[in-house]
Amino acid sequence: MASVATPPAAELWSSIMSAVAPSVSETTFSSWIETLKPEKLEDRVLTLLAPSKFHREFVEEHFVPGLEAVALENTGEPVRVRIRVQGAGEIPRQRNLKFTTTAPAKHPENVPANGHSVSAAELAAEANLNPRYRFENFIEGDCNSFARAACLAISDLSRPTLWNPLLIYGGTGLGKTHLLQSIGNRVLSVRRYDGIRVRYVSSERFTQDFIQSVRTQQGSDFTDKYRNVDLLLVDDIQFFATKERTQTEFFHAFNALHQSGRRIVMTSDRPVHELAGFDERLISRFDSGLVTNVNPPTYETRLAILQDRAKFENFPLPLDVADLLSTHITSNVRELEGAFAALVAHCQFGRVPATLELAQRVIQEKTGKRTGRPPVELIQQTVADYFRISQDALRGKTRKKEIAYARMIAMYLMTELTEHSLKTIGGFFGGRDHSTVIHARDTITELRKTDEVQTVAALNDLERRLSLGPIVRTSM
Structure with missing residues (x-):
């Protein structure tokens, strides 16, 4: 009896195919991707059915990493893709396709007459x-x-x-x-x-x-x-x-x-x-x-690139500085690496550490604009100072009413003013779950809509302190 895909598997596979289709040629898509059928989705493992053993091995070798990356983007969590063969069917006939396996061209090996290998x-x-x-x-x-x-x-x-x-x-x-x-x-x-x-x-x-x-x-x-x-x-x-x-x-x-x-x-x-x-x-x-x-890098990728370069150069790069550069240098990797190189030059020639002020100067030099998005630590520091509490308390586990309220304000500002995901924002507050961030965002949004005096005053003052002016919202 043929396997019937469970609705979650079919829905996820449909979204993966839609994302992959623009990235590959029509022939490749129809021959290798579209011919896979979803079977089930259990314990974060998506099982797909391939028409033959060869088809399965080819997809595992060439496509599975990309499919898992797309699945992660769609679900927000790691999903393994497994391929199994359904029956003993042969791979469908394909037109105008030619397998190539490369044997060396006719030229000498990379070993000269003296017997020493070429480096x-x-x-x-x-x-x-x-x-x-x-x-x-x-x-x-x-x-x-x-x-x-x-x-x-x-x-x-x-x-x-x-x-x-x-x-x-x-x-x-x-x-x-x-x-x-x-x-x-x-x-x-x-x-x-x-x-x-x-x-x-x-x-x-x-x-x-x-x-x-x-x-x-x-x-x-x-x-x-x-x-x-x-x-x-x-x-x-x-x-x-x-x-x-x-x-x-x-x-x-x-x-x-x-x-x-x-x-x-x-x-x-x-x-x-x-x-x-x-x-x-x-x-x-x-x-x-x-x-x-290839598409422009996401915030997370930009941050990883900077941290990798800093490690390679043995350069001490504070997280808040990396966050600021990653938030503002968004167009491409080359520009981001150029900003990093400029920051290193300023630090080495001026014999000064990498600071937020110096990073803001580099961003202005590179983009001609002042930084418009504050880094996470600056938001936390500004909110903590405004409510006269410590940053440790803001990030901690205490549920005291005044601290919990300040924490919701900080979370709200981060959802509005940074590119961080909800999960990442939760991580800045003691590893809290993304649902906590959603609750904070929705609560403060509702208080602001109803012109609740304390909330409106706090947000207006905090936005002024962060030198951003009022937050501009787009209608949904």
Whole structure:
């Protein structure tokens, strides 16, 4: 008897599919994701049914981390995804799909005649890779987990993949280059002695090399450089737009690599359907594998990036300072790292510690704006001072009426003035549950609506002290 999905499983799986669909190509989605059927959701484990053992193994290898990340985003709690085979059905027939498994191209192993192996740094330099870009120091979050999982999967050249080519798109400074070069560094690390050749190139450099080969009549050198590799990594393909001869050359290089089972990974600042000025032949090839995106980092990811950089640089970064930078530098990772570098420079050159005042100065330098969102500790300190209680009492367990009221005020201000989740805000008050924060927010909101004198006066004064002016609300 066929299994029937329980409503929670079906509902969760439907929301996961809706979130994943825009991140992968239509062929990939219909072949691998849509064919999975929800069976049950028990103890935070979502069980899906696959039509065959191969289908199950392929999804486990390439998709499960991304699916679990989406499930976490939808439910707010970790959900494991398990795949089991239903019956012994074969994988559905797929059209225009080609498995690729990479055997090394015909070139010598990375061992010179004197018997000494080539170092990893030398291999990275030859491939034009920055050895600093690795999966190990790439901060994963909901904004990039699926793209990272795809990059990890395609970096395993020993396994067949449908994700060829892989195209990652997203705005400037979101980590596309980091992921792209991480693939190359992982391949060179794992397959160091296998004679594997990797080539990383920006679209601009590819164009310059092509023009130079035409001028010097050294077309064969150019061909060997970009067609006799096992993995080609091309950054910012959008700059190929309107360059007809360069596009033609890239088209031929793409075909030569793809037809021989070599792998191609590209990045772009926009999705395939928004790439203007391209030959339709190239557009169809870009869209023939897996297309996925990276989004601007969430607050939690931004905070983790800063803490990781501080640890790497052995720089003492107070949590309130990291919170302030993470709250205000929101557009991309590059700008956030630039703000961190500026903060470190101010501290080292001025021989001063990292403080909120210094962080506010850096933010103003970087954005041209004064900080508009106070950090958590400043809200707690301001509320505690206003009600003449200690911050320990505000964060503590006491249920005295006056302290509980002040605590609700502080929680309310944090829900209105910061990007923290309800769960995170609860954590700032002795690990309280998110339901406590919801109760505080709703209680103070109702008191303010009814013009309760004490609450209105307190909020107006606190908002003035936090230099924010009245809170602007949007109608729901």
